[in-house]
Amino acid sequence: MVSLVLTSPFVVAQEYEKRSPPRKLTTAQAKVAEANYKKYCVLCHGEDRQGHVNDHAPSLRSQSLFESGVPHAILRPLSFGREGTPMGGYLDEVGGPMTLDEVWNLTYWLFEKSGAERVRLSTKPVYGDIKQGEKIYQKECADCHGKSGEGVTGPALGNQSALAHNTDEFIRYAIRHGRQDTPMPAFEDKLSSADIDNVTAFLRSRGKNWEMKKNILKALPTPEQYVINPDGKSPNFELSDGLYVSSHDLNKALVAKNKMVLLDTRVTSVWQTAHIEGAVPLPYYADLEATVKDIPKDVQIVAYCSCPRAAADSVIKQLRGLGYKKTATLYEGIFGWMNMGYPVMHGDVLD
Structure with a gap:
């Protein structure tokens, strides 16, 4: 259950229930997953998963990402890519080089390397004032993520496949806690809980017309x-x-x-x-x-x-x-x- 803790008249902090870790990889599975990371991912995400080596590819060692994103927020873009970005799909079913088992194992290898503990996120919609969220977004987010969410030095938050795959709470968690080891700061001490909801609602509103088609x-x-x-x-x-x-x-x-x-x-x-x-x-x-x-x-x-x-x-x-x-x-x-x-x-x- 999610509980709310009042920390100040301005900020409401959220405590999340911890989830049990996913299955642990065998030594052989971890060895193959590490080899796959080096073969397919190092070029853009870096030897140490630090990110931003090429094309502003995100860090793959951020605690908040792996706390909130494993498995599906990692597995889905790894499998199917991010349409409209250099991130292609690596699952063999869409023309990539890895089997489904290998994609799952790479997801869990990245989680193990991060040292994060998973938290349980709500799957319910986050409601907020979309117009107010847009104003805050343009002030606080547009320099890195682009005026239309197209991505500048930060990820493309308006990317349709990302919005389709990620829950509202995953987006809100990233805004609240930031992304460690990246330029993305935590906004929990800068924005009110209501304004974080407003930005989340604004971003969600950008993804209403996305339609999945199979190649x-x-x-x-x-x-x-x-x-x-x-x-x-x-x-x-x-x-x-x-x-x-x-x-x-x-x-x-x-x-x-x-x-x-x-x-x-x-x-x-x-x-x-x-x-x-x-x-x-x-x-x-x-x-x-x-x-x-x-x-x-x-x-x-x-x-x-x-x-x-x-x-x-x-x-x-x-x-x-x-x-x-x-x-x-x-x-x-x-x-x-x-x-x-x-x-x-x-x-x-x-x-």
């Missing part, structure tokens, strides 16, 4: 499909910093039907959702030598991601080490490409 997984390209426009001329890119090609120049080369290989270095689940036409999914965590053996070294290769460049840069660096010299990274990334109005292939969905 139909496409067949992955075969090696004979890797090179697009095989009879075309090679593009003559002028690379900035000897590495980067602009969206303008890449689109010009595609329109001219130049011969090249496009590598989508994101997790394969987001390639399934949307990708530049002709792109081959080659995730940043793939066994590169085994994967690229079918790609000729005399063809121009352009890699892209959504970080906007971290994953693609990592792959290109490895390719150059393997002797692939005609390589480049798309500077703006796929989100920049899309925002500039250039086309992508969208995945099929079941209504």
Whole structure:
């Protein structure tokens, strides 16, 4: 049961019932989970789970996150990703590289590493004044999370899949207690309990029109499909910093039907959702030598991601080490490409 404790005329602190810990991983399960973290997560979340290594990926060692978020607030984005962000889904059912058991075990491994104790959160709606919550949000939250919740240096609080997956109490808990080891402060000593409810209600109001659709997984390209426009001329890119090609120049080369290989270095689940036409999914965590053996070294290769460049840069660096010299990274990334109005292939969905 949740109890209320009056600590001052302004702030009402909330004490939460402790929950028993989830199942403990075996030594073998923990070893595999740690290896999966290093393979799939370190690039953005960091070796020590500190977060903000690339693309403002959140800390995965914050006490309040694991107190309130295990299992589902961790399991769901890990499994299905965050639509509209660089976070792809890692569950094999949506095109990712991990089984359901592996996703569960990684969730519990992260919890064990955090040292947190779980608390029991209510699943009931949080009610508040949405207009007042918006005023407070714009004053206290917009600098980091964006005026429309799009995310700046902090997570995108207006992300539709996040709002669909997270309970009101999970959101309120984060506002109240902050996120340790991150720039996100606790607001329990700054905002009244009513105003925390107002902000929670405002954020919840942003997620009313989200509709879940299931992607139909496409067949992955075969090696004979890797090179697009095989009879075309090679593009003559002028690379900035000897590495980067602009969206303008890449689109010009595609329109001219130049011969090249496009590598989508994101997790394969987001390639399934949307990708530049002709792109081959080659995730940043793939066994590169085994994967690229079918790609000729005399063809121009352009890699892209959504970080906007971290994953693609990592792959290109490895390719150059393997002797692939005609390589480049798309500077703006796929989100920049899309925002500039250039086309992508969208995945099929079941209504």
